[in-house]
Amino acid sequence: MSSTVSRSRVTTGPDALLSPELLARLERLELVSRKVFRGRMKGERRSRRKGQSVEFADFRNYVAGDDLRLIDWNLYARLDQLFLKLYQEEEDLHLFTLVDASESMNFGTPTKLHVAKQLAAALGYVGLCRADRVCVSALGPPGRHAPVLRSRSNLWKMLDYLDSVESGHNVSLHDGVKDFSIRNSGTGICVLISDLMDKAGYESALRMLIGRRMDVFLMHVLSPEEIDPPLRGDRRLIDIEDNDQTEITINQYVLRRYHETVKSFVADIKTFCSRRGIVYIPVSTETPVDVVVTKYLRERGVVR
Amino acid sequence: MWGLLAAVPVGIVLLYFLKLRREPVEVPSTYLWMRTIEDLHVNSLLQRLRRSLLLLLQLLVVGLAALALFRPGLRGETSGQGRVVFLLDTSASMNATDGDDDQSRLETAKERIGQRIEAMTDEDTAMLITFSDRAEVLQSFTSDRGRLRTALDRVRATNRPTDVQGALRAADGLANPRRSSELGDVNDVQVADAMPATLMLYSDGGFDAVTEFDLGNLMPEYQAIGSAEVTNLAVVAFSAQRNIEDPTQIQAFATIANAGTTPAKSSVSLSIAGELVDAEAVDLEPGEQSGLSFAFSEDEAITIKLVIDEDDNLAIDNIAYAGLTPIKTVSVLVVTPGNRPLELGLSTPKASKICLTKIVSPDFLDTDDYANRMLAGVDDLVIFDRCAPETMPPTNTFFIGRLPPLGWSWDGEAAPVVLVDVDRAHPLLRYVDLFSLLIFEGRSVDGPAGTAALVEGDRGTVLAISARDGYQDLVLGFEVVSTGEDGGMQANTNWYAERSWPVFVLNVLRFLAGAAEATGAPSYRPGETVRLRLENATDEVTVQTENGRTDTMKPSRSGIIEVVDTEEPSNYTIAEKDRVLDLFAVNLFDRRESEIATTPEVELGYETVQGVTGGVEKRREYWRWLLIGMLGLLAVEWWYYGKRIA
Numbered sequence: 001m002s003s004t005v006s007r008s009r010v011t012t013g014p015d016a017l018l019s020p021e022l023l024a025r026l027e028r029l030e031l032v033s034r035k036v037f038r039g040r041m042k043g044e045r046r047s048r049r050k051g052q053s054v055e056f057a058d059f060r061n062y063v064a065g066d067d068l069r070l071i072d073w074n075l076y077a078r079l080d081q082l083f084l085k086l087y088q089e090e091e092d093l094h095l096f097t098l099v100d101a102s103e104s105m106n107f108g109t110p111t112k113l114h115v116a117k118q119l120a121a122a123l124g125y126v127g128l129c130r131a132d133r134v135c136v137s138a139l140g141p142p143g144r145h146a147p148v149l150r151s152r153s154n155l156w157k158m159l160d161y162l163d164s165v166e167s168g169h170n171v172s173l174h175d176g177v178k179d180f181s182i183r184n185s186g187t188g189i190c191v192l193i194s195d196l197m198d199k200a201g202y203e204s205a206l207r208m209l210i211g212r213r214m215d216v217f218l219m220h221v222l223s224p225e226e227i228d229p230p231l232r233g234d235r236r237l238i239d240i241e242d243n244d245q246t247e248i249t250i251n252q253y254v255l256r257r258y259h260e261t262v263k264s265f266v267a268d269i270k271t272f273c274s275r276r277g278i279v280y281i282p283v284s285t286e287t288p289v290d291v292v293v294t295k296y297l298r299e300r301g302v303v304r
Numbered sequence: 305m306w307g308l309l310a311a312v313p314v315g316i317v318l319l320y321f322l323k324l325r326r327e328p329v330e331v332p333s334t335y336l337w338m339r340t341i342e343d344l345h346v347n348s349l350l351q352r353l354r355r356s357l358l359l360l361l362q363l364l365v366v367g368l369a370a371l372a373l374f375r376p377g378l379r380g381e382t383s384g385q386g387r388v389v390f391l392l393d394t395s396a397s398m399n400a401t402d403g404d405d406d407q408s409r410l411e412t413a414k415e416r417i418g419q420r421i422e423a424m425t426d427e428d429t430a431m432l433i434t435f436s437d438r439a440e441v442l443q444s445f446t447s448d449r450g451r452l453r454t455a456l457d458r459v460r461a462t463n464r465p466t467d468v469q470g471a472l473r474a475a476d477g478l479a480n481p482r483r484s485s486e487l488g489d490v491n492d493v494q495v496a497d498a499m500p501a502t503l504m505l506y507s508d509g510g511f512d513a514v515t516e517f518d519l520g521n522l523m524p525e526y527q528a529i530g531s532a533e534v535t536n537l538a539v540v541a542f543s544a545q546r547n548i549e550d551p552t553q554i555q556a557f558a559t560i561a562n563a564g565t566t567p568a569k570s571s572v573s574l575s576i577a578g579e580l581v582d583a584e585a586v587d588l589e590p591g592e593q594s595g596l597s598f599a600f601s602e603d604e605a606i607t608i609k610l611v612i613d614e615d616d617n618l619a620i621d622n623i624a625y626a627g628l629t630p631i632k633t634v635s636v637l638v639v640t641p642g643n644r645p646l647e648l649g650l651s652t653p654k655a656s657k658i659c660l661t662k663i664v665s666p667d668f669l670d671t672d673d674y675a676n677r678m679l680a681g682v683d684d685l686v687i688f689d690r691c692a693p694e695t696m697p698p699t700n701t702f703f704i705g706r707l708p709p710l711g712w713s714w715d716g717e718a719a720p721v722v723l724v725d726v727d728r729a730h731p732l733l734r735y736v737d738l739f740s741l742l743i744f745e746g747r748s749v750d751g752p753a754g755t756a757a758l759v760e761g762d763r764g765t766v767l768a769i770s771a772r773d774g775y776q777d778l779v780l781g782f783e784v785v786s787t788g789e790d791g792g793m794q795a796n797t798n799w800y801a802e803r804s805w806p807v808f809v810l811n812v813l814r815f816l817a818g819a820a821e822a823t824g825a826p827s828y829r830p831g832e833t834v835r836l837r838l839e840n841a842t843d844e845v846t847v848q849t850e851n852g853r854t855d856t857m858k859p860s861r862s863g864i865i866e867v868v869d870t871e872e873p874s875n876y877t878i879a880e881k882d883r884v885l886d887l888f889a890v891n892l893f894d895r896r897e898s899e900i901a902t903t904p905e906v907e908l909g910y911e912t913v914q915g916v917t918g919g920v921e922k923r924r925e926y927w928r929w930l931l932i933g934m935l936g937l938l939a940v941e942w943w944y945y946g947k948r949i950a
Contacts, residue, residue, distance in 0.1 A: 107332035197333035226332060236326040239334040246334045247326055248341055261340045 017121045017159055022290045029126045029293070029303040031095060031189060058086045092150075094135070094188025095127035096214070098180060099165065101138040103241045104197045106167035108223030108285045116193040116221050117162045118289040123191055126293075126303055128152050135184065136162060139176025139194075140169030144183070170241055173198045173205035181212055190214040191302075195221050196269060197241075206278060216278045217302055220269060223285045227262060229255070309370055312935065316362050319942065358945065362938060369934050373927060387445065387499060388430040389475040389522070390417050392459060393507035393529075395436040395466035396830070396892055400508070400618045400900040402531045409529045410461045413506040416527060420504070421452045431475075436462045437831055439470035463620050463830035463871055465894045466511040472908065473517075475503055480520035509903030509915065510896060519909040528915030530902040535616045536564035537586070538898035539572075540593065542624035542891065543827070544608050553601050554628060558610050560586050561593035563621075563898035570614030574598050576606050586612075602628070607850065607875040607887070621898045625850065625875045627825035627887035634817035635682055638663040640689035642793060643785050645800030646704075649809030659813050666691040685817035690783055700775050700816050705783030705796075711752035711772075712779060715764050721746035721782060725760040731815045732769070732778070733758060736804045743797045746782030754861060774842075778816055825875075825887035834867040834876070834888055842880045849874040 018026070062071060062082035072085040097120040105113040120136050127134040129152050136158050137146035142165050147157050171179070173194060190209050196202045209216045229250075237246045248254065266282065273280040281300050283292055297303045331337065398410040417432070424430060424447070432443040432455045443455035479501045500521040508530045541559040562568050569587035573580055582598045612622040636659050638646065650661045668674050669691065677683065678697045687702045692709055701708065721743040726733055738759065748764025752772075759767035766781035788794035799805050828834050838845065838859050847855045847867055851874065859865045867876060870890045878886040892898070905914050 104332040112332075195332065197335045199333075199335050199338075223332070226336070229331070231329060234326045236328040237334050237337055238328055238330050239332075240330045241333055244334050245328075246337055246341070248337060254340065258336065258340045261336050265336060265339070 017118050017162060018125065019290070022122065022293070023125060023155075025290065025294055026122055026125045027129050029298075030130050031093060031123070031126055031132060032301055032304050056085065056087060059083045060086060093127070093130070093132040094186055095123065095132050096180070096184060096188055096190040097123050097134070097136045098143075098177070098190065098192045098194075099136070099138045099162075100173065100176070100192075100194030101140055101142060101165050101167055101169045102197075103168050103170055104195055104239075105221070107240065108225055110285060111167070112195055112221045112223055112285055113165075113167050115283065115285045115289065116219070117165065119193055119219055119221075119283065119292065120191070121159060121162055122289060122293045123297075123303075124149070124158050125152075125155055128155055128158070133188070134158065137180060138165040138169065139173070139180065140171040142166075142169060143176070143180055172200045173202050174200060174208070177205040177208050181208055187213045188215070189217065191217040191219060193219040193221060195226075199242075202269070203272060206272065206276065210276050210278070216276075217300075218269070218273055218278050218280050220266070220280065220282045221285060222282065227284070229258065309373070309931075313363055313366050316359065316366065316938075362942075365934070365938065369931060373931070386428060387479075387501035388420070388424075388428065389479070389501050389503050390420070390430060390432045391468070391471050391475060391503060391505045391507070392417065392432065392434045393436075393466065393468075393505075393510075394434045394459060394462050394464075395510065396463045396620050396894070396897040397466070397508055397510040397618065397900045398529070399461050399463070399620055400530055400534065400536070402534050402617045402900070408461065409508055410459070413527070413529045414456055414459060416529075417456055417504075417506060418453070421449050421456065424449055424452075432456060432459075433471045433474050434459055435466070435468055435471035436464035437467045437829070438464075439467075439474050441474050463873060463892060465829060465892075465897050466507075468505075468507070468511045468514055468908075469517065472503075472514060475501070475522060476517070476520065479503075479522045480518075503908075505906065505908070505913070507906070508900060509906045510899065511906075512896070513907035514909065515907070517909045519911060524908050524911060524913045526906050526908075526913040526915045528902050528904065530900065532565065532901050532904065534564045534618075534901050535566050535568050536562070536618045536621070536898060536900050537568045537570055537588065537612045537614065537616055538563045538618070538621035538895070539610055539612065539624035539891070540621075540893055540895050540898060542610050542626055542893070544626040544628050546628060553599065554606075556598040556600075556608055556610070556626065558596045558598075558624065559593055560588065560596060560612065561895060561898065562588035562590050563895065563900065564616065565590050565901050568614065568616065570612050572596060573611050573613060575609050575611070576600070576602065578609075607877065609850065609875070618898065618900050620873060621892045621894075623873060624891050624893070625873060625889040626827065627875045627877070627889050629825060629884070629887055634659045634684040634813060636661050636685045636687065636813065636817055637677070637683045638687045638689065639666055639669060639691055639693075640664075640687070641666055641691070641787065643689045643704075644793065645784055645805060646687070646689060646809070648800070649806045650813075652806045652810065655806070655810050655813055659817065669693050685812070690787070696772065696777070698773075698775065700777070702778045702780070702812060702816060704780045705786075707749065707779060708777050711770070713750045714781075715748040715750040718745045718747050719763060720744055721761040721763065721766055723759060723761050723766070727756075727758045730756075730758055730769075732811045733808070734811055736808050736811065737802075738799075738804060740802065741797060741799055741804075743782050743799075745786075745796055749779050749781045751777075751779065776816060778812070825889055827889040827891050827893065828870060829894070830871055830873055830890055830892060832870055832890075834870055834890075836865050836867070836878065836886055836888070838863040838865060838878070838885050842885070845878050845880050845885060848877045848879065 059072065059075070060083065062084050066084055070084045072083050075081070075083045099116045099120050101113060105111065105116060124134045124136045128149060131151060134149045135146055137143040147161055149158055173196070192209065194202070206216065206218065231250050234249045237248060239245070270280050279300055279302065281296060281302070283296070293303070392413055394410060398413070399408050401408050403409060403412045421430065426447060429445045429447045430452055431441065431445045432452060434440050434442055442458055443452055446452065479499050500523065503519070503522040503524045504527060505524060506527045506529055509526070509528060538561050539558055540561045542556070544554055544556040546554055556574065558572070560572060567589050569585065571583050571585050573583040575581055581600055584596050586594055586596070588594060606628050608626045608628070610624040616622065636650065638650070638661060640646065640663060647663065649655065650659065678699070681698060683699050685700045685702060686697050687704065688706060689704045690706055692703065692706045694709060696708060696710065707714065723738055723741055726736070726738050728734070746761065746766055748761060748766060749768050750765070751768045751770040755768045755770040757765040757768050759765070761781070767779070769776055769778045783796045784799060786794045786796045842859060845857055845859060845865065847857055849872060853872070855869065857865050857867070865878070870876065873890050873892060875887060875889050877884055902915070905912050907913070
């Protein structure tokens with residue numbers, strides 16, 4: 001445990017979350033939403049809504065009650081018919097990044113939580129750079145005071161918040177997401193970063209996000225120790241989250257079964273996600289964050 | 305032991321299940337592990353044991369240890385025992401208990417032979433012969449140890465004297481085959497090859513030197529059983545007799561010898577029918593003997609037992625038995641027109657002691673007195689001289705010169721008779737010499753079925769005896785004295801002038817009338833076949849010993865029984881229902897058997913064989929300790945492993 005503590009101390013430095021090189025590369029990226037969402041403020045992205053902007057979108061017939069200012073008088077002169085000139089509305093995007101801060105995330109080298117924080121910071125920075133509305137939040141109690149940020153200058157606020165998030169908030173995914181949903185109305189992109197090791201199941205949490213008409217991205221963080229455990233012999237496994245103990249004799253046969261279980265677990269999540277239009281991104285803590293963000297996320301179409 | 309051994313692998317497997325020291329390890333979540341082992345719970349026992357190298361090794365070790373217990377190996381070049389003849393002495397002296405823990409010599413010898421048998425290799429063959437006064441081949445040559453063991457188990461101790469000759473001959477027959485025909489015949493070959501064999505004699509040497517025997521190919525080895533220092537007081541002779549002058553007075557004589565090697569003293573007690581009557585003390589140096597006499601009065605049939613009270617190494621010669629048939633005066637009715645020789649014969653001093661004679665004339669047969677007398681059953685014998693009753697009286701009869709009214713007939717005409725054959729074995733004709741007899745006129749008689757001819761003449765049977773409803777009828781085919789034509793008495797034979805006449809009359813009184821003999825019942829050696837002739841024709845008799853063993857026997861038609869089972873020293877009472885018919889005793893009475901000190905050497909053939917007292921090297925088994933050590937090692941290894949992994 002002491003080694004874990006010292007490791008977490010090392011990673012608490014603000015610059016440890018995002019390196020300057022990564023920041024530079026992140027600046028060139030942009031979050032992609034497959035759905036266009038209504039923002040609260042004018043932003044930098046075009047909205048499906050027609051409205052006030054300089055970019056022409058379409059014409060439509062005048063109906064009584066329309067704003068006379070939008071009538072295209074030139075067309076009226078030419079065709080003697082009233083048409084309204086519609087403009088593309090430009091608006092901002094809501095980005096919610098949910099980080100699972102349960103004790104199970106505090107495992108591995110680097111810890112899954114650290115990787116999750118890095119991912120959250122990277123995505124948040126991308127959003128901040130594009131003037132999107134960014135809310136990076138941990139699940140559970142710390143999510144209550146998660147700042148809602150806009151503009152690049154708030155990067156440090158975001159990083160400060162992330163640094164303050166410690167592991168040990170053992171709320172179930174369902175409760176955490178429910179808590180988040182109650183506090184944050186509105187749609188947007190929701191990135192859930194978790195290891196999904198919830199004995200109550202992850203399905204209800206994801207369904208809840210879908211139900212909020214969120215564009216959901218699921219980043220599944222797993223450490224290599226979980227994918228291929230280096231355990232052999234007679235062991236008493238202690239769950240660090242709930243101290244649940246399981247006695248097991250680990251041999252080749254059991255290991256093979258475990259690998260099969262992991263595979264089927266991941267496959268189940270994939271199936272669940274693809275059926276509901278959730279983008280599933282498996283992340284191993286071995287893979288550097290910049291590779292994940294600049295390569296995997298790009299390939300998956302999360303950023304461009 | 306094997307059950308315990310079988311439990312060891314099971315125990316090891318259980319230890320694997322019960323192994324509580326599991327290394328605790330923290331994992332982010334047991335979620336996936338739970339899902340992994342969820343469906344393994346069904347076959348969790350097997351999955352736990354699957355591919356556990358340590359378990360396999362331990363089971364292998366235990367398995368090899370179990371295999372090692374079977375003592376596997378290849379038969380190498382061993383010097384076997386070859387052909388062995390075990391001669392085991394089962395005579396009375398082998399019952400001596402001078403071994404350890406009061407073990408009898410026979411048990412010791414059996415143990416030693418058992419060790420030999422166990423040490424036999426598959427190529428070795430052996431045979432087992434036991435001998436007492438007769439030899440018995442219990443198992444002929446075989447290499448089957450199981451059969452030898454079974455044969456050895458069958459060996460029982462006997463109370464018989466020793467005769468090693470028969471056993472030697474049995475062993476000799478296989479080792480030294482005889483030639484089938486004459487020497488010098490080149491075409492004749494010996495039928496069997498000589499088979500040299502070791503002769504292992506397990507005995508205490510209590511037999512006489514065997515001289516008329518050639519060992520030939522037999523290599524003798526004398527395994528001396530028992531010790532040379534023994535205590536043994538023995539009754540070597542014991543008999544009882546009635547006083548002729550006063551038959552109720554009985555005298556018993558005993559000879560007590562110290563057949564041991566240490567001085568001994570003891571009290572000797574005499575009991576009659578189980579009740580102590582008299583006792584005397586003896587104190588004897590080794591080799592000494594002393595005579596004891598007891599006197600008491602008794603007129604019944606009695607069984608006498610003499611016991612040396614002190615325990616010594618051989619128990620069987622501490623008890624002696626003797627029996628006396630009951631003394632009884634018989635009543636004889638003589639119906640005769642006048643027979644001087646018969647009267648003289650019945651009035652000899654010996655005869656008059658045992659009989660009361662009443663002489664009547666043939667007219668008496670028609671009186672009521674006669675009828676009443678017969679009904680009362682007073683007479684043990686009725687002698688009809690030249691007369692016959694109308695019906696047979698309910699008692700034994702002796703007809704002289706006449707035939708009984710029923711079942712008998714003359715065979716041929718009256719003529720001078722020359723005697724041809726006399727059944728000397730019959731008690732009626734004991735000590736009777738008849739061949740100088742002159743008989744002027746006699747006829748042969750033909751009795752009913754079952755008649756036994758006692759004296760045969762040239763024309764047929766002249767003296768015959770027949771059974772009738774439990775009585776016996778003796779018929780003499782010629783008159784002793786005849787009534788001459790002038791009415792005077794006339795001798796028909798010179799028998800009355802012979803010495804055999806009063807003896808014959810006495811025999812008639814003794815055996816036909818049932819008067820007892822003054823001498824005691826005969827004594828036999830244990831194991832001897834006792835042949836007895838019962839005077840009373842009976843269908844079934846019981847033979848009872850002192851300790852209550854009862855056999856039922858059927859006498860042959862001539863009243864002979866053969867008692868074969870006489871192994872046990874005791875008084876043997878032959879009785880029909882409650883009536884004692886005869887008695888005999890079985891006693892060891894063998895000074896040679898009583899001298900139980902083991903001889904250091906025996907003489908067989910012309911060789912003197914020195915005794916060997918040691919047995920074969922017995923295999924000492926250490927595998928139990930090795931096994932326990934192995935299990936201990938396994939436990940230590942287990943403990944160390946458990947400690948290291950924790």
